[in-house]
Amino acid sequence: FRGGVGGGADCILIPEIPVDFEVVYEHMKKRFISRVENSDVKAGTYTIVTAEGMKDAAGDIIVDENAGTDAFGHKKLAGAGKYVRKRLESIMKKDNDMTEFMKRNKLYVEGVYKLPEIREVTPGHLVRAGRSSSFDVNFGLEAGAAAVLLLAKGLGGNTVVRVRGTKVSYKATSEVIKQRHVDLDTVSLYETLGTCFGRKAENFKPEIVEKKGEIEREY
Template identity: 30%
Template sequence: MRIAINTGGGDAPGLNAAIRSATLAALKRGWEVFGIKNGYGSVYTEKPFIKMDEESVRGITLLGGTILGTANRGNPFEMPYEKEDGTQGLKDVSDHLVAKFNEYNIDALVAIGGDGSMHIAHKLTQKGIKIVGVPKTIDNDLWGCDVTLGFDTARSIATEAIDRITTTAESHERLMVVEVMGRYAGWIALYSGLASTADVILIPEIPFSYDSIVEKIKERRSKGKNYTMIVVAEGAKPEGGDIVTKGKTLGQQEQLGGIASQVAHELSERTGQESRSVVLGHLQRGGSPTTYDRLISMRYGASAIRCVENGDFNELVVLQDNKLTTIPLSEVAGKMKYVPLDSDIVQTARDVGICMGD
């Protein structure tokens, strides 16, 4: 058996642990293992597949990032290229990718990635490539999976950052707005906001009202609390408003960001209180993974190899009710897991007095 491993989309803590686990599990079975650099990028170079051995993955479990590199512009079905007139276009180069897999006798691919990567993986299965997916995204928005690798570290980093900013907010009696990642789902904002005892949490699933936030600020002032901590997901938006974006590069998803600055400015105008905004950004992606992320990543990686061994292809390894199982890639493609508004964690936030913006 000859398998390949790649990591696609944004990096996430735990990727290296998953790579190591899958590699060692495959080598133990006597298989050959190859890495694909930068998503699918190296498939289009002179050395498409890099041989992996025990030395390749030694000591990488504790490291952030991915030794294979990653890319969010490497969709083989929509690859950016420069036209003759100098403008940029997109072309389908997936047939070349399939041909390289066949040329090098790659029997299966372990694709580690999020919703975009799984969408690509599903389309590649329709071209004959046998794939087992591993769920990766700090956003935790992959449909059908309770927890994705990278989420625990991201929410932990966000919680620590909010804790630190809270002391500054209290010292200066300011409104502090902290923007966290998550794209169109509010998992990071909700978990880190609740854990750090934020006063306001704004998530994409609940369009927010500035009047509601102002009322919360006034309520706190009436109790002698002259500062307010506001955690906002990058995909949150006001009622009747739009998501704030930074634009879109050809071949990439639109870049979200900037909502914290808008919220801070608007609240300062409405309350007359000094405000500041902080964007945590890629800080949430970097650094050593937590114990939980190391373990879940290793479990996912080893489980993917068991799937290959058993011939369970075109599936995504997922955690459901604290048990590993698989679901078809076709069920995941094009779907997103949002925060359920009737979940106990949303109810908990409301019960302890956190304003959710509505």
């Protein structure tokens, strides 16, 4: 979710929201056509960030059956990008509007380039990690130093969660690694900003609250 937002994705597909591919396709079609037709070089892109473990409209987890199982016998979460590409290609092939769009913008080449190309890309770990921000560097140094202090005091099996002044806060690692779900209220905020999440956009209902006292900032 956060990676997709940070990367400026047009559409973000996450496990918490079963995907309606008709919604995704219509969002993609409208935005892609607009970008191309408003481009002086008749070019444009549409980016979808897909999480492994995403579900289809029926609520079934999408997996690549050829990926095998993990050490615990569970199906490996793989193949989401390939699945999304194939579903969107299938819908596009039935859409005469896309053929007309290609011809109207002089992009159509019989037998060669009839429809826009949909690609799947699986970034390597270095690309997914991205560049280090000042926040990453500051927190990394502080958390690393604090972790050594915890070990020196015999507090192994814990994770540093914050360092503020002389106060080092930690929590049991077994608790920290528990799965956390995306806040769907936050999703609706980004839907109002134009990002697609594979469903019909829901209204964001803000609660406006004035903050009293000192504001605690990360840095």
